[in-house]
Amino acid sequence: MNEILKIENLSYVYGKGTPFEKVALDNVSVSFEKGKITGLIGHTGSGKSTLVNLLNGLYKPTSGTVYLDGKDIWENPKEISKIRFKVGLVMQYPEYQLFDETVRADIGFGPRNLGLSEAEVEERVLEAARFSGIGDDLLDKSPFELSGGQKRRVAIAGIIAMRPDVLVLDEPAAGLDPRGRREILGSLRDYANRMNASVILVSHSMEDMAHYCDNVVVMNSAKVYRTGTVNEIFSDAEGLISVGLDVPMISRVAKELTSRGIALEGELYTVNGVKDAILRYVKEGKR
């Protein structure tokens, strides 16, 4: 099996026993594979942020288990902080977590907590900076001098520097312009491939899901609504719409054309996929 992270019958209840009790996650089971990018979608309040906080042990499950490499992460609660080095979590707007004097020191914070030697820390810092596209000239600057997009990349590098087996990113491109989005999301494939790591990407953007992910987990009102490959998930537009989500505009276009008798085939959820399908359609002389 290629799965690295597996959750079984996981539930989480906020404020249990108080009048404000709220079930945020209800008996969820799902697993994540090595070397793959899995998208996690769902509208606000669907439970995806709670799930993310359970994956690296920031929250303790009310019931159910999170298995990392086959081992319950809560087996020894005192060791839970070690799990966080293996399941790296990039929070929303992670640039708020920058604090150190230089970019180099800030990226090195995680590896240093890991207890690595200075030489190893330095190696990790350089590696993570390369992954995230941070130039050497930035390493000795103060993180507070950087632009918004650069800060975001430094924060992500701070997690990557711990070389996590599972990299979880909660809306890593929120608020960035298209170029910034591409730079950050594009680097994820590289990480997944080179480290054979499992990358979990939380996003509201269907276009990003379609473009960057292999598999998708759809959440709806505290449960997993559906899991599957990008192709499987986006071919069911009605289902996505029924849980308050949407499909990329380009998918709707392809779908409408198909329903009017122009049978396009292939990966009909990215501009390139639809382009290829149309080119094939023309080439095969169906027109």
Add this chain to the structure above:
Amino acid sequence: MISDITLGQFFPGKSPIHRLDPRTKIILATIFIVAVFLASNPATFLLLAITTVVLIGISRISMKVILKSIKPLVFILLFTAILNILMTKGDSAPLLSFWVIEIYTEGVARAVMMALRVIILIVGTSILLTYTTSPISLTDGLESLLSPLKLIRIPVHTFAMMMSIALRFIPTLVEETEKIMNAQKSRGADFTSGSLVKRAKALIPLLVPLFVSSFKRAEELATAMECRCYRGDKNRTKLVKLQYKGIDFVFTFIFALIFGGVICLNIIPYKFDSFGLIYDIIFYKV
């Protein structure tokens, strides 16, 4: 989660005390505090204790909440009570005496009065102010009461605005603290173990981002306020204007009577005698 904490212990409600003007409540609380400190004999304490109980009844704040608010004081109350009992020497023969310890009626009386004073003070002012008044109307009340100070160029409005902005942003900052803590924990930071020095050092990754973002917030808020034409209290009007109602006068009148009562009762000379304190409190005749 820490974001669940309630601020200032305010319990929303519709009781007559909730409906009092905040200025009235501040004035009444002041009268009450002075009365409690003036009280010097069992009769006055009885009057004040009754007042407090009646206030609790009117405010409809549950007894549980009141007891909870006294709980943290129990240790200090006991400690001072014991000191009072042991250290006070009386004129008559001691009530109890063994080894080097002698306990006199006066000591017991003083201990009980001391404890009563503190409890009445805390409960009474809590009922009048914090439990029944939202922090923001408390601020409004203070601003209004202190407004004469503007004449001697004390920026009362600015202080009140600062206070209300602080109140507005406390929940935001609590949330932010939690967020940054989780982010740093995700990078292996440990806030809970190790020596004091180590723990203090571990706070740097939390405090630096918190300061940075607070400054950013402050700057953005100032810009937003300017864009909404804020320029201090120059020509400023208010949506909600504080207004004294009938109930405010009723309460003020009653409190004036109680205050008068306390002063009258205090004049009556009181001396401890062999009947003992409990007897005094119950059977004391004016």
Add this chain to the structure above:
Amino acid sequence: MKDYIIRTQNLGFTYDDGDENSSSEIPALSGVDINIERGEYVAILGHNGSGKSTLAKLLNLILTPTVGKIYIDGKDITSDDFTEDDVFEMRSKIGMVFQNPDNQLVATIVEEDVAFGPENLGLPREEIRRRVDSSLELVGMSDYARHAPHKLSGGQKQRVAIAGIIAMKPRVIIFDESTAMLDPQGRHEVVDIMERLNKDEGITVINITHYMEEAARADRVIVINDGKIALDGTPREVFANVDKLRSMGLEAPQGNELILELKHAGLNIKGESLTESECIETLFKFLS
């Protein structure tokens, strides 16, 4: 003569970074001439750091232009005899909604926050009450009048912030990346309100954004790149320049991108493709 509410002439701004030796001071904005008519719905598009937010801050005199002139409602706000009172009056005409909803709400109760602007204007209490109620109604937040802002969702907070601006009855509202921090639902809510304010209330709306879906809904799109105006026209005109937009780090709607890609691949497609249905029609005509 057209009725311009905002007019800029050769507007430029350079941030003073305090470093006296730095010779490489690149202006954040230079040579900007923009004319915006009363009642227009304009989107200003540009990548992060393109200078679009600087423009917003200049129009409201949060920043003072290094060079050039700005006329609001025919008045030169950059002239030396523009007094503090004039600035005050000008700001009551040009409302601004910012990016982070948390950092623009002042009060601990929604309706008191909405009242903040009118209170500063020194309006009588009854008038403030009327404005607060109608503004909250307009953004659909009347039910939350007595709530604490920190318990609302991002989109709801932003709607309260907008109500606070509407209550000042401005002629123009500038939205400075007001949707950047919101989820898709919150973004929809805010953009819907923008359109309502423009169509029903006749307010001039300027939406500064880097989301092209939002820009495509405006009547006019101005693209700013490296501190200069790069494109200016209807969404149809602007988004036809897919290659140019890409080179500026922006995107065009997926339909436009698809048609362009197909053209690059040698297909001879003609027709509009800005909206979903246009794209479908164009492709359908070509393929059937």
